[in-house]
Amino acid sequence: MNDEYKQAAPVAAPGDPALADAVLEVRGVRRAFKRPHGEPLVVLESVNLNLHKGEIIGLLGRSGSGKSTLLRIVAGLIKASDGEVIYRGEPLHGPAEGISMVFQSFALFPWLTVLQNVEAGLEAQGMAPDEIREQALRAIDVIGLDGFANAYPRELSGGMRQRVGFARALVMNPSILLMDEPFSALDVLTAETLRTDFLDLWTENKLPIQSVLLVTHNIEEAVFMCDRILVFSANPGRVVAEIKVPFKHPRNRLDPRFRQLVDDIYSRMTVRHATGKATVLSIGERLPEVSTNLMAGLIETLASETYKGRADMPALAQALALEVDELFPLAESLQMLGYAELESGDVQLTPLGLQFAQADTQVRKIGFAKQMLTRIPLAAHIKSVLDERPGHRAPAVRFLSELEDYLSDSAAEHTLSAVTQWGRYAELFTYDDAAEAFSLDMPEAEAS
């Protein structure tokens, strides 16, 4: 990544107030998804944001908080149910010229070479073939892919593939670049290389882009890259905090002020969970799909000498090599079951949690079953339905459709899958995958 890659970027017409500062505005955007039955699912509620020139904005939030939905609305891939996106002074309808997107999964066409992938977007513009070739080669050069032009994506490593993703977006000469967790499918080192390479191009003004909207669930990544971070809460997704990052690029992750900011954001993101303790869960509460093995592992780790029952989440995440997105649901599930509490960025085992760590498997299971029945209404509900039914069996769709009254289809499935896993571990009920039914009969000592 060395060459100058700055083309005649569209310059705001003089005197155009909309473009003077904000490159793009999101005004009161709401988005709901229809469901087969029940109320529509509201994913985003009154979201406002301005993208300014020369700014990298981060959308930070847990998985399912609607970040990708917002990004897709800005990209013109889906429509807002309410509110509007103003781009270049006009409401946005559909994918606009000057807005490019980089995908988490790279989204490269496997049957096209690197060069063809980069050219595909220009082709759609109806540009002359010579010009297409020239611009594509330039983008490939800037992004550090020389020599790979004729390779197919499957021949490339993940990092190289994402570079193609960047080249394909940049060759369109965009003024806004949208990125949906562009580094999260890469290993740690590759991701870091790509981040710094991108930031180098950005700070040296070698990109045509005026501003960047980056979706991430990784707090460190957000602090490392962004100038402003918007923190999303879930159900429905809305901006709960806006944090300015005052550091200059290149940033040092080990700088105490950097660490302090990361810690701050951690605590802000756990605030909701601290109050969650008092509220009673409903049947339709979304359950994180984490395995009981992981829960037990975390409890044991917390109970160990190192942590003595309490740990700082960022430090814990680092020690366990977990992403926030993996640690949060895990800690949250412990909280739901009453084994731990979350407050200001710390996770603290409850006495029950400490007991669990000491107990043997059978005792653990009995305790777990009790916690499930008292604290997870969905589990109690399934159990009571099974108890009442003469055959002690009930089809999964029954509960699934009940859940779908509260949750999106996929969230309902994940939740049911989570409760199934937990219930099996606790020996509360069994699930017959072939018949797609819950039942109470545990397998007898089978003679086979």
Added chain:
Amino acid sequence: MDSRTGAGDPKITLNELARAPAAVRRIVAHPYLAVRGIARGNLPSPWDIVAFALLFGTLVLISFGTSQFGAPLSALEKTPIDLNPWALPYYALRTTLRMGAAMVLSLIFSIGYAALAAKSKRAERVLIPTLDILQSVPILGFLTFTYTFFLGLFPGRVFGAELASVFVIFTSQAWNMTFSVYQSLRTLPPDLSEACTSLRFSPLQRFRRLELPFAMPGLIWNMMMSMSGGWFFVVASEAITVGDQTITLPGVGSYVATAIAEENLGAIGWAILAMLIVILLYDQLLFRPLIAWGEKFRADNEPGQVQPESWVLRMLQRSRFAALLWKPVDTAVNRILRPRRAAAARAESPLQLPSWTPLALDIAWYGVIVLAAAYGAWIAVRYISHAVGFGEVGHVVLLGLATMARVILLVAVASLIWVPIGVAIGLRPRLAAMAQPVAQFLAAFPANLLFPVAVMLIVSFHLNPDIWLSPLMIFGTQWYILFNVVAGASVFPHDLRDAADNLHLRGWLWWKRAMIPGILPYYVTGAMTAAGGCWNASIVSEWVTWGKTHLQAHGLGAYIQQATTDADYPRLVLGVAVMSLFVVSFNRVLWRPLYRSAERLAGVDE
């Protein structure tokens, strides 16, 4: 990748394991089985009934029409068939051309029909159930209609008969290809689809860059399957007797028909040899290169385990001459397909229709369809009741049961024989590599060429035709079971094999716990194809002739053949309809549920 849970989750390794075979399974599986979400349950929906009524109403209308044409048939000029072996290359060429023409038709049809069904909800409602029934209609029962219809369109011209033959082959090829394209279009990777929208592709560019390439591997595989099934029908459709008129188109099929009439066993031997060579050439010159080329369209970015090889493709890719020929074609295609200007940003529904329009359109569209279906059902019922009476229906259903008993028994026996052999072969990679093409070849070989031999045996040993004609039904299609099982066993994960050994799984337990769940999806595809082929073949194998000798078994196939010979259209329609019903029910009640649970067992229930 949002759905991935913790790194230590054991689920992930299992998924990893399941992934490699899944890629193969997706392509090899019968697309009809793999299509998801068309009919969630296996119970008939109202749309099935609509499709059924529409189809058979049309059939009745055609048969009405054709019985009016009547006379001009006899005017057709006759080309005598020369039994000299040296005439065979020419006949083989004609047969091959017919096959090629039908394949081109099938390609166009499958892409058009599938695109329509995948893009319009309204069309999908009708098109997919129709396709479901179409694929279960016994093609050979159709023969008479087809010929009378096309000869009616082109009275006295050979061209009409040629078209009829091509159409028959087309009907044997198109349906599974269509299902395959439809299945691909329904499962386009969402991220690539979004990338197309975000890059503002025009519909044409989207088709060229995403939809067609993504559908390609499945389409190529199904073309090959279709081709392989098609040889049987090309042979059966070249020579046909409608009423008192016998039509013979120059080709291998007619050559064989003439040899049968003249009881010339030597000529049959030559025909078999010619067919062998043609199939081999088709395979080497067309399908191996196609498959090797199609490899580049595989959507999963993992490097393939076994790269298909083709010497022809390698030669073409290396040869300057081929490149010289290809280059202008490529640039021409590019020039034609290249967008001239930026596609207008596709705002979702830029033109504001009044809110009642979709509903009104729905009512109009479905109203017309339902009315047409009601009319179709009415004329079909009236036609049958007038001409044969409803007492006949019971009789036909009984005959159907007899044929069904044969089909079930034959598939069971063939499975007992070929599954263990297939697994034994599949687990030995070298052997599998050798056996796979042989099995595919045997499946392609038109078994009807061998029927005369069977007749002679039955006659000379005074065997009971009700029993001994039956094996002919499955003779040509049993190979599908073999090669699907070989495919399944050869991608059976190594770790699982090791684990099974480690657990000392032996004997029946080994089959039950390890092997059967592993190969079941493949087996179901093979067995369904074999069973479907059986039903079709019953029409020619429950009723066979050798010179003046005529053998007949009791069954629905013989009933249909009899009606064909007598040009008795109402009975023909009835027989074909009942057989379709049997096949559709089989697919719904047996194969689809079995495939679903096989998939679930294999752990690919995404």
